[in-house]
Amino acid sequence: MHWLYLGIAVVFEIAVAVSAGRAQGFTRPAWTTATLVSGGAATYLLSRALLTFDVGVGYAVWTSAAGIGIVVLGALVFGQRLDGRRLLGIAAVIAGVAGLQLSGAA
Numbered sequence: 001m002h003w004l005y006l007g008i009a010v011v012f013e014i015a016v017a018v019s020a021g022r023a024q025g026f027t028r029p030a031w032t033t034a035t036l037v038s039g040g041a042a043t044y045l046l047s048r049a050l051l052t053f054d055v056g057v058g059y060a061v062w063t064s065a066a067g068i069g070i071v072v073l074g075a076l077v078f079g080q081r082l083d084g085r086r087l088l089g090i091a092a093v094i095a096g097v098a099g100l101q102l103s104g105a106a
Contacts, residue, residue, distance in 0.1 A: 002052035012042035
């Protein structure tokens, strides 16, 4: 169940990034609300997942997966560039998170 909480928390964290970008410095009320609500949901679900995960590992997985999701979403939906350097960075993040998981935590 902790993986489900963490996965849904990642989706909400991606929503935070998209909403915050659209909120334009919290000057657009609907996007500001979306940012705050999705941020609260992401944090709540992360806290549920951290009942099982080590805090450092759980937080690293959450932020890394959300970061990768945001970069990929930016490329697919918003037309942002996904060049070789960014792909290398994504691979490095995945390798780092896999290393944490292989260390036996959670």
